[in-house]
Amino acid sequence: MERPLTKNIRPGQEPLSLVEYEQAGGYLALRKALTSMSPKDVQDAVKASGLRGRGGAGFPTGMKWSFVPLGEHAPKQKYFIVNADEMEPGTFKDRLLLEGDPNLLVEGVILAAYAIQADRAYIFLRQGYTLAAKRLRRAIAEAYAKNYLGKGILGTGYNLDLRLHTSAGRYICGEETALINALEGRRATPRAKPPFPQVSGLWGKPTVVNNVETVMNISPIIANGAEWFKSLSRSVDGGTKVYGVSGRVKRPGAWELPMGTTLRELIEERAGGMQEGFRLRGIIPGGASTDVLLPEHLDVKMDFDSVGKAGSRLGTGTAIVLDDHTCPVGFVHNLEQFFRRESCGWCTPCREGLAWIEQTLRAIESGAGEMSDLDMLAGQCRLLGPGNTFCALAPGAVEPLQSALKYFREDFVRHIKGKKCPWK
Amino acid sequence: MLTDEEKSEIAEELAQAERREQACVEALLAVQKRRGWVSDENLAEIALLLGMTPAELDAVATFYSFVFRKPVGRHVITLCDSMVCWSLGLNPLYEHLKARMGITYGETTKDNRFTLLPASCMGACDRAPVMMIDNDLYGPVEPGAIEGILRKYT
Amino acid sequence: MFSVLSVKDMVTIYIDSKPYEVKPDQNLLQACLTLGFDLPYFCWHPAMHSVGACRQCAVKLFKDEKDTRGRIVMSCMTPVAEGMRLSVDDAEARSFRASVIEWLMLNHPHDCPVCDEGGECHLQDMTVMTGHVYRRKRFPKRTHRNQYLGPFVNHEMNRCIQCYRCVRFYRGIAGGRDLNVFSCHDNVYFGRHEDGALESEFSGNLVEVCPTGVFTDKTLKRHYTRKWDLQTAPSVCVHCGVGCNTIAGERYGSLRRILNRHHRDVNSYFLCDRGRFGYEFVNSEKRIRSATCLPFSASGGKPHGEESRKIGKQAAVDQITKILASAKGVIGIGSPRASLETNFLLRKLVGPENFFAGLSDTEHRLVARIVAILREGPARTPSLQDIRAADAVLVLGEDAPNTAPLLALAIRQSVRNKQFEIAAKMRLPAWDDNAVRNSGAGARSPLFVATPYATRIDDIALRAFRADPVGIARLGFAIAREIEPSAPELPLAADGTGQDIPALAREIAAFLKAAKHPVIVSGTGCLNEQVLAAAANISRALCLAGPSAQLSFVLPECNTLGSGLLGGRTLDEAFTRMQDGLADTVIIAENDLYRRAGRREVDAFFRKARHVIVLDHLRNPTVERAEIVLPAATFAESSGTLVSSEARAQRFFQVFLAEGDVQAGWEWFDDLQRSMGKQPPGSETRLDDVTALLGREFPLLAPASSAAPPASFRVAGQKIPRQSHRFSGRTAMTAGADVHEPKPADDADTALAYSMEGHEGAPPPALTPRYWSPGWNSVQALGKSPQETGEETNSGESGVRLIEPTGSAPGYIGPETIGSEDWEATVAPPRYRIFGSEELSMQAPAIAEMARRAEDIPRQATGGNASHE
């Protein structure tokens, strides 16, 4: 099985240096693209591969790029940004990739930037990823030294500057338009769309934001072609996926597997199944802002459509398991506490609604709940749905809650009736 | 007063920035790196260097979790309180730290050695429960191992 | 080739299945409000447009006729489109809107009974409108600490509903940089970085912009009255020459507050702090309330031990009549801060030969020059709306932020036109505020500021040029020549200064020529006629070169231009007349001569005068020299007409009946005329008569009669009530004196009534005493009056422009045609202060406090890259 994203990663060791990376076939794709492909060719290759964004929404990457105005009349200044904010609870795949093979990311950035003719790129890295920052800095410096970055890359007329920006910590910075504001040195509140960043992004210029994992797929796609990419997958969505499992499993971790690997394989084989004495009660398949699935969903394939059909979202593809020793109310309360704290405070439903939800869940968890709270919570889940709030944070925040209310209603009722948490 | 070193680091960030205020988070962190936090006085000075007003800079500074606008101890311990860590033993860890140091979240020990803060998911759920001291990540952390870890920070 | 273009300028949308015609460049919220729907909103504001933050304006949008589910959209963020189907009434949309209010009320203190905003609170209105009544949340409310924000604005953060309007106004419109939003999530905080007076001179607008009681009027707080208990009238600001439209409110004989009165072409939605908070001079202890007599005082100050004597109205008139009858020569000195009518009747009383305008000599000369330039053209004087629409502005010699604050605000708004241009190219709607700002990324239309001292719009200027007035004139002449080589030349200084002028002139000329709507702003601030000539020449050159340039002159006082148009002799001539013994008696109307000429000259003048009669509002050094003092009504206690710097005649209306002998200047002069037998006995003179008479003698001023509807104006046979239909305590107000309720006073001068009775609907803008519409009790009710939504008002009824250029085009003004005194203008030109330079507002305690503290208040970083929020 091919692992284009993680093949260079040697756990517990330093990542490949640039020279080693080149020896492993690195930067051949870039050479190929710059010498024999037009920006449009690169876009088309990515489009043909069917690569869908790994940042959570699964938007087709090639299509996203194609919205960037190219040609004479297009604005000269354009930007490419890597979204390495990764702050969604349960998600740690980008950290492993960044720490493991920073060169692959840098090469991907150059290819992507070339495809949209950006002359400046940024990596927006979350706070606290200090090891990743160190390794990225080195990879960038080495790429500059070898003229993979800078002026006249590889003797062509293409120039690109790449900068690493480290954030000071806010989940909302991961939302691409908030990220753009953050990068401008402003408060990271999201922007309304339209206009989409591809038309008006950083400083009002065309901008593409892609997730770390998405970007890391570019070089393998250019090197090996669309058909190869599709063949990696076990589903309609091409490629591999870095899946993760955390919670009370024997071997929490992340693995690069064919797209469409089932939850069962992930949890039972890769993660070694539940720890002794714990049973599986639920799964949040794709990071904290996705709906809960049940053990009966274990055979769902982890690809965009299949997870959607099961009533949740692939999201980031990093699953969190809920075990039978953990209070599901406490579990959702903890999630909503996160979302309340991380709301940017711009729009009313999210700012006020999540706070109210959090307070109510806290009350239920501590035995002060009332039966009417359940209707109130269900109502809030509807009210905080897509379109009602300014960005996707709040709709994501209520996904786990709405499904918990559905699947674990009994547990909520026991808290309220018994006036205490049965797990305590 | 900012030191020359701080000023020159800010100047370096400014040199790379497309617009001056773009460097504001970096500038704040450059100062915080050395002092642990950003005082009002420092904030005003940084703002001046960036062509911003203190209000403008503080609007950004207070938005982020990891720009400290209040004094902290010599070392900052952050506990991830998001879901995976919570479900895998955050509470015992927190209880232990509370008892050991006599402080709760947001407080600093009397000897000014440690400040304890909660933090949102640190992206290390595979190692839950995790704890960060300054820039060092620890996980999974057993309460029994805390003593040994703390000893490294004086 | 001729063809009939079918321009479809309206689109049809379906609201709850009924078709409506709406303008295509609107969003759905604007469209619905214009059509009269009661759709609640918070973050949207007609001047600040849409940002989609509050989520209050939700409606249901359907894909087509068959779509019955629809989806919720924010109406303020959705452009109208032909055939669009939506529902305001949809149950889900309604319940979502009610939920938004519920969220906003979760932490709101529910302190309406003790809140200054209570009764005129947009949050209250919207809460009632959505039907939210029952509180479900049972957890404690979040609380915040309040800040001290200076003498103008009170801060009560707990009431905040986070609509972000305050920062959007303060930063995005007014360019203030010391108010911001801090922190995050459900803890966001709006205020300053630390306690302290707000630095922006537009801070008072927060009071109106904030939809609830976070920012309230601190001056009102000290004599608090609810909106509904105020007796109010439409007024015009008297604190500078811009002529902002206001609404003034009174209770128990004291003036309580000033609010903005929307005028699309003038102040639009905003006022400056001098205009908003300067009103307290009306209540000052220094007010003159009765006619007093102080014999012998004229010739040598107050005689020792002599006390002034209240003599009463009639006795005063009689005594003055006697004095006038026996005088060896009477002169009258008018005032640029008195109404046209007051000036005119004084002129009538003493005769045109003996009437002196009352401007300082320099100003007199400058104003005459300005009147000539404006009348001859070719450049026309722009309204503030025209300035807001400018795509290039040159400020020549005028410190507009201090001398004409709202004009400076208009300039600040104009530089954003570049962003609108960029947005339009990207097909982004102009009302999508953040999209416009973000895609514009701080781009600005060119502004050049050439002034003696730094100004508060330098931060948005492409270039700021500092020089003395002559240097500024040199730059101006050079610009005109760059645009059009036949413009006259003003050689560079012999001493070699100003070497940078040619290059700068070239740059500025290029920008002005490239603009479609260039505006030149100048004024009397430099006290230099060459600066005016330079401005005129630039605008002329531009007009010849193509773009229709407009030329705005800033004049210092509320009726300086009116004085200029009435003519009258110079003060110097008045002094000479007295010194030469050709006159021995002077009547001075609303003018402190010590502000117009040197102390020695004025002292000498008074020493020589046998009789000095002074009419004014407040005691001042000139009043101290009077033998007879007549109490003049302020703008709040009288009606009259003022001509703004734009040459717009506007009417202010009496808010309340003054106590004591106080009456309008023009009424005093009418009384004197009568008493001297110059008016047929038994007849009555009304304001409209005076204005009409004035128009007959001064054809240029004739349109002033239509500055506002006449006294005979009625809506459905009714007058416009100054008291709201909720005015309380009417029967009790005077019960302490007499249990019989007095009959409301008549007002024969205007179409307004001193009562609650009358027409309740929206009156014409010029007669608007308050904004109200059923369910809309706050100032946001303005948005419900049809002519005011969508930035459109029937402005013709609110003031009238007096000067349109004749196009007789006399040519350039050569340097040689200007009096030589300006050439040697080596003295430093005056520095103006928004708080401090104007006479009347300085008698308002809050303004005086800010003036005192002007030095301690740090003006924070300017320059740099002011972020473009």
Ligand SMILES: Cc1cc2nc3c(=O)[nH]c(=O)nc-3n(C[C@H](O)[C@H](O)[C@H](O)COP(=O)(O)O)c2cc1C
């Ligand atoms: C609240 C919120 C947080 C997000 N956080 C991240 C993130 O940390 N990393 C990321 O790649 N995408 C994140 N996204 C998704 C981004 O907005 C964006 O869709 C993504 O970066 C696009 O990359 P892709 O097309 O490669 O998936 C977040 C979205 C929301 C609404």
Ligand code: SF4
């Ligand atoms: S949903 Fe609203 S408040 Fe929440 S993060 Fe998005 S914009 Fe901010």
Ligand code: FES
């Ligand atoms: S008015 Fe439409 S979202 Fe606030």
